[in-house]
Amino acid sequence: MTTVVEVKNLTKRYRTTTAVENVSFSLERDTIYGLLGRNGAGKTTVMSILTAQNFATSGDVRIFGEEPYENARVLSRMCFVRESQRYPDGWRARNALKAASLIFPNWNEEVAQRLIKEFQLPLNRDIKKVSRGQLSAIGVIIGIASRAEITFFDEPYLGLDAVARQIFYDRLLEDYAEHPRTIILSSHLIDEVSNLIERVMVIDAGKVIMDESTDDVRDRATAIVGESAAVEAFAAGREVLHRESLGHVTSLTVLGHITPSERAQLTTAGIELAPVSLQQLIVRLTQAAAESKEVAP
Structure with missing residues (x-):
């Protein structure tokens, strides 16, 4: 090029x-x-x-x-x-x-x-x-x-x-x-x-x-939704861009590739996965950047 x-x-x-x-x-x-x-x-x-x-x-x-x-x-x-x-x-x-x-x-x-x-x-x-x-x-x-x-x-x-x-x-x-x-x-x-x-x-x-x-x-982030404890357990150690909870249900936007075997395990556990659109990804990234500035010393 x-x-x-x-x-x-x-x-x-x-x-x-x-x-x-x-x-x-x-x-x-x-x-x-x-x-x-x-x-x-x-x-x-x-x-x-x-x-x-x-x-x-x-x-x-x-x-x-x-x-x-x-x-x-x-x-x-x-x-x-x-x-x-x-x-x-x-x-x-x-x-x-x-x-x-x-x-x-x-x-x-x-x-x-x-x-x-x-x-x-x-x-x-x-x-x-x-x-x-x-x-x-x-x-x-x-x-x-x-x-x-x-x-x-x-x-x-x-x-x-x-x-x-x-x-x-x-x-x-x-x-x-x-x-x-x-x-x-x-x-x-x-x-x-x-x-x-x-x-x-x-x-x-x-x-x-x-x-x-x-x-x-396109495949940089995934939205995962399900029972809070299971979702949080899966997300441990991963970079989370956004988190929402209602009762015992949690929705996370996580960065990183999710392998086919991980997807199968999550589906078996009743956790839903959805792609994150480019607009959603950019919104979440800019929100995360703003939040990191707010907590910076």
């Missing part, structure tokens, strides 16, 4: 807040990444720094082996679809799409026109008067039709209904299959995007707490 983004010891501090703290990671060519985490975790800050729309306090960022700041060679190969993108006064959707077609060298007008129809986007309405969903549709169209070598989508679906979101997911995958590139999709609708992403990166409180392939993550 070819590395297209290399980040080392990235930190971003504001006056009283550290948005990103000593973060290091790399992104490979032709891979779809899920940049996941709760609101305010630092996802947008990281993307803004990578696309040279913000500046790091310290650390090193390399895109295609070069620094991105004031580097037209690098910036022309990236597209950043922001959740809060602003446009000049008086602009219509038509103006935004025309400008994008001039900026991005790999722009595909046929893809853009197809998406305009599917999203039913009004091209001649003042952008400041379109709905939130229509504003998001403009960004989605630009992000897909640009065919930039690296494309960042920052919560791109805000305001889109379920049908429009599915159109986005379907068309993104279709175009990626025909024209592979590196895509970073920031989202809190984790289960919706779990089938799109090939690698999961979770940021929590400004730090990367997970950076793994989606396949490796």
Whole structure:
């Protein structure tokens, strides 16, 4: 695999807040990444720094082996679809799409026109008067039709209904299959995007707490439910992410692989096992991280 983004010891501090703290990671060519985490975790800050729309306090960022700041060679190969993108006064959707077609060298007008129809986007309405969903549709169209070598989508679906979101997911995958590139999709609708992403990166409180392939993550945790004593006995020595009890019944989310023989024993003992979705896993991991900070001296 070819590395297209290399980040080392990235930190971003504001006056009283550290948005990103000593973060290091790399992104490979032709891979779809899920940049996941709760609101305010630092996802947008990281993307803004990578696309040279913000500046790091310290650390090193390399895109295609070069620094991105004031580097037209690098910036022309990236597209950043922001959740809060602003446009000049008086602009219509038509103006935004025309400008994008001039900026991005790999722009595909046929893809853009197809998406305009599917999203039913009004091209001649003042952008400041379109709905939130229509504003998001403009960004989605630009992000897909640009065919930039690296494309960042920052919560791109805000305001889109379920049908429009599915159109986005379907068309993104279709175009990626025909024209592979590196895509970073920031989202809190984790289960919706779990089938799109090939690698999961979770940021929590400004730090990367997970950076793994989606396949490796899927079997990382299991929910076990049953009689409290039996459940707790099985979980002894294992890492427990979450625990709930009601009467004599306990539900645990445990990390680690459970062997077929262990599963058979648990089933015989009347203990139920269930897979943990990607969203559940990330929620439990971030909760556990927050709880560990609270008890730290």
